[in-house]
Amino acid sequence: MPSKSPVIVALDFPNAAAALAMADQLDPTLCRAKVGKELFTAEGPALVKALTSRGFDVFLDLKFHDIPNTVAKAVAVAADMGVWMVNVHASGGRRMMEAAKASLTTFGNDAPLLIGVTVLTSTAEGELADVGLDCSIEGQVLRLATLAKDSGLDGVVCSAQEAEMLRGSQGPLFQLVTPGIRPANSAADDQRRILTPAEALKKGVDYMVIGRPITQASDPAEALRAILNEVGVG
Numbered sequence: 039m040p041s042k043s044p045v046i047v048a049l050d051f052p053n054a055a056a057a058l059a060m061a062d063q064l065d066p067t068l069c070r071a072k073v074g075k076e077l078f079t080a081e082g083p084a085l086v087k088a089l090t091s092r093g094f095d096v097f098l099d100l101k102f103h104d105i106p107n108t109v110a111k112a113v114a115v116a117a118d119m120g121v122w123m124v125n126v127h128a129s130g131g132r133r134m135m136e137a138a139k140a141s142l143t144t145f146g147n148d149a150p151l152l153i154g155v156t157v158l159t160s161t162a163e164g165e166l167a168d169v170g171l172d173c174s175i176e177g178q179v180l181r182l183a184t185l186a187k188d189s190g191l192d193g194v195v196c197s198a199q200e201a202e203m204l205r206g207s208q209g210p211l212f213q214l215v216t217p218g219i220r221p222a223n224s225a226a227d228d229q230r231r232i233l234t235p236a237e238a239l240k241k242g243v244d245y246m247v248i249g250r251p252i253t254q255a256s257d258p259a260e261a262l263r264a265i266l267n268e269v270g271v272g
């Protein structure tokens with residue numbers, strides 16, 4: 039049965055052995071699993087299959103950002119792999135996102151959720167100027183989320199700090215996926231725009247991507263259970 043949990047555990051590991059050892063400590067009815075650049079580069083589609091065959095909904099987080107044709111083809115291959123969610127950088131623009139969405143038409147109801155990354159949660163106020171953007175983080179997130187929605191995407195990755203604004207402006211069905219989640223007293227690590235799980239859900243987040251606070255815990259299953267208890271799920 040697919041997970042109804044709002045938690046997506048980021049399996050940021052260097053190889054399949056480490057990732058599957060972690061997955062085997064987690065209940066696929068209590069969380070979903072995210073495969074990112076490090077793990078996918080090392081292990082490829084076989085690892086995605088190993089997770090889906092264990093019952094996990096898989097978020098393939100490769101943040102595609104390229105010319106429309108290249109991204110559309112990559113997204114279709116991800117859909118063929120049977121992933122539940124896949125993402126692209128919204129800053130790749132309208133034509134890129136529309137091409138990605140169009141490439142999923144043939145998959146019908148089996149198409150993965152297509153999500154646009156707005157401003158990374160590791161970015162702090164002031165850092166946008168370094169890349170030539172003369173605006174606030176909130177302004178840039180709103181701009182890219184609106185573009186993603188207009189381009190037919192199902193939702194965006196943003197920080198939970200922007201979730202309330204986007205829930206109000208983009209409507210109730212637009213999926214808000216938020217990394218940068220840190221339970222009280224957890225280290226922020228390289229994240230900059232963070233909120234606790236309970237604060238995030240209160241702001242209207244649909245899915246929370248959580249890595250190190252679960253995967254580096256001495257008891258990952260217990261860390262996941264504590265987060266679900268905090269937000270009143272499970």
Ligand SMILES: O=C(O)c1cc(=O)[nH]c(=O)n1[C@@H]1O[C@H](COP(=O)(O)O)[C@@H](O)[C@H]1O
Pocket residue numbers: 048050074099101125155157158159160195196217218219227229247248249250251
């Ligand atoms: O798309 C993502 O998943 C993502 C977007 C973003 O803005 N920030 C972000 O941290 N992520 C991913 O979410 C995960 C967060 O992991 P932790 O910081 O360990 O909880 C990592 O796998 C990141 O690659």
